[in-house]
Each structure stands twice: as C-alpha cells, then as structure tokens.
C-alpha cells in the first residue's frame with residue numbers, strides 16, 4: 001500500500017525522533033516561506049516602472065554584511081543549534097539510558113549476506129548453550145519490555161533497521177554495537193538492512209514481531225525446548241553465540257563460560273583487539 005509520511009511508531013521512544021524530524025521540517029518550511037515571500041515582495045515592489053532608474057548593490061556595504069551575517073546566525077542557531085541541543089538531550093536522557101541486562105530481553109543479532117541470524121540466551125540466560133533460541137529473519141519480543149541487542153556482522157557492514165521502532169544501527173565485522181528499544185503495541189513489522197551490502201541487499205528482510213508477553217513466553221519456552229532437543233554439540237557452525245561477560249557490558253552474566261563462543265571469526269572472545277568503537281549512529285553505543 002502506498003502511503004506518505006513516516007511509518008507508524010510502535011516504540012517507547014520513537015516519538016522523540018519523529019519530533020526532531022518534525023522540528024527540522026517545520027523550521028525549514030518556515031524559512032522557505034519567508035524567503036519566497038521576501039523574493040515575491042521584491043519582485044512586485046521593485047518592478048520596472050516608467051521613469052525609475054536601476055540601482056545596483058554588490059552587497060559589500062557594511063550594512064549589507066551585517067544583515068547577511070545576522071540572518072545566517074539566526075538560521076544557524078534556530079535550526080542547527082536547536083536540533084543539536086534537542087538531539088543531545090534525547091540521547092543522554094533516553095537513548096543512551098540503556099536498560100540493565102537483567103531487566104531486558106537480551107538478543108544477539110549477526111547479519112550476513114543476506115540474512116539476519118538472531119540468538120536468544122534461552123531459559124538459562126546464557127548465550128552459547130544448548131537452550132539458545134536461534135532464528136533466521138524472525139525477531140520476536142514482548143510488548144512493554146526493553147530489548148537489548150548486541151550486533152556484529154559475519155561479513156560486511158550491514159545496518160540493522162526497525163522502521164516501526166525508529167531503530168537503526170550498523171553491524172560491523174569485528175566490533176560490537178549495542179542498541180535498545182521497547183515495543184508499546186503488538187504487531188509484525190519488517191527488519192530492513194540500510195547499508196548497501198552486496199548484490200542481494202534488497203532481499204535482506206526479516207520480520208520483527210512484538211507479541212503480548214504471555215504469547216512471547218509460550219513461544220520462547222517452546223522454541224527453547226525444541227532447541228535443546230535438537231542440540232548437536234558437534235555442529236560448530238551453529239554455535240556462534242557471544243560471551244557477554246567478556247566485553248564488560250554485562251556483569252550479571254558472570255556465570256557464562258564462553259563455551260561455544262569461538263566458532264565464528266568475528267567473536268569478541270576470539271579477537272578482543274578487534275573491538276574498536278565504530279558506532280555509526282548516535283543512538284547506539286559501541287562496546
């Protein structure tokens with residue numbers, strides 16, 4: 001269906017981003033109208049008339065310079081500084097106010113050309129164990145609970161995007177980024193990749209489903225039981241889970257042994273020196 005404007009916002013904090021976009025659009029529209037009105041007025045007032053002599057100004061008079069400087073400063077302060085201050089306040093008060101891991105649903109997202117590998121720790125709360133729930137292109141989370149996601153790419157740079165939650169964060173090979181969001185209503189939307197990552201980039205879609213907490217718990221328990229039943233310790237490719245305690249961001253997961261974390265190259269446990277802060281978007285943080 002063709003629709004104009006922003007996608008719906010199903011998240012706790014997405015309205016802050018929408019407000020900034022609205023503010024930017026409103027200010028730009030305001031100055032556009034002012035400039036067009038000024039030009040139109042001058043065209044009419046200073047139009048050619050019989051007996052009127054043409055006068056030229058090159059704008060170098062002191063008064064002209066001051067006027068141009070003052071107008072530029074007005075636009076810069078009212079648009080750029082205004083946006084910067086509001087964005088900074090939002091980041092410090094909300095987007096960088098990360099939930100504690102024990103209060104959030106933790107999830108690991110490892111994109112590759114051209115799919116989203118998604119891993120939950122399962123009932124034991126530890127990644128890289130037999131009850132990990134692993135899905136492909138199918139991200140589920142409960143309504144009303146923060147989701148804390150860690151992302152690292154298996155190959156090239158991808159950009160994890162949830163348009164309905166105003167989430168966009170790069171997934172880089174060799175470095176970990178973290179982002180969080182919270183769903184406020186149930187529904188299925190899309191995961192998109194916002195980074196041109198190869199010829200099938202356009203195919204890199206998944207579903208992001210916000211579920212009622214009871215429905216999510218049921219699905220999670222069933223999926224974990226299934227994972228445990230089908231667990232094959234020899235299938236090393238499947239065991240790419242990362243050890244959260246090794247990156248300093250999760251003190252609650254101290255019991256994790258890192259078992260099963262070193263089977264895929266871009267693992268912080270395997271290559272700690274490769275972790276460089278490269279968080280492309282301001283609303284995430286690099287680990």
Ligand SMILES: [Cu+2]
Nearest residue numbers: 158193197204
């Ligand atoms: Cu991609």
